[in-house]
Amino acid sequence: MTTSAVGVLVLAGTPIGDPADAPPRLSAELLAADVIAAEDTRRFRRLTHALDVHPTARVVSYFEGNESGRTPELVEALEGGARVVLVTDAGMPSVSDPGYRLVAAAVERDIKVTAVPGPSAVLTALAVSGLPVDRFCFEGFLPRKAGERLSRLREVAADRRTLVYFEAPHRIDDTLAAMAQAFGEERRAAVCRELTKTYEEVKRGPLKALALWAAEGVRGEITVVVEGAPEPGPADLDPAELVRRVAAREEAGERRKEAIAAVAAEAGLPKREVFDAVVAAKRTGELPPGA
16 A cells, blocks of 8 residues: 555546557556556456556445445545545546546545546547537436436527537437437437447437437447537527627627627627617616626
8 A cells, every 4th residue: 555644546547449548557557556446347357458457456346336335435545545546437437437426525635636548438429520629518418207308408409519428329319309309400410339449330410310310229338429509690699699799798898889889790780789689678677787
């Protein structure tokens, strides 16, 4: 065990498919660990065999079912000076995988938390999707119940960022159908299946077409990337949106006259129309604070 007064928690990224993608530091950290917390100990043993490393650390399971109960045990080991390495089945711990509770508990006790950067299904899918990558939002797994799932999707239907989701193969057809309903049938998306593995596949197209494709059955681990909402045209900009844009420019330091002119130019509308929307909002008290 390490000799420092307080140990270190290491979040170790693991390959999402091909073991050859393992980060160089992963083997070294596994060999240096006092305790290794693995989401699935059997899969972890297969990984160490593929990497040809033979850790001497105590290996314990750490998965969704025992995360709450095992976290105090691991924190105790950390407080006793142990170097604890956390690995999940694939990708980075705590990103839609076990780990958040342990990280939060370690941070609360001023225990050092570091990471071995590794492959990420989120970034890999985003990169190969062919969709805009300058702004994106990771939404994780959607609710399993149909009503809750549709409600969650409608919450982000107007988000202009590219959206990234994880999904199980037996739910992907229903999820894509719900996305088509919430986002529009022609919204572009990419279904990324078995990334970096032998049968890797990226299926691109409008949501309606992808939903029909998925209805025939899809296997493997799946990441879905969905195009963000389109920029609204003049007909889509209601007075409230015009006022919001003017207020945002004023908060950024523009004078109201210049802000109104800029918003009108962006929207392709007469300045008088934007001006009237601002005056009406101010009269009714609907103008955002600070505007």
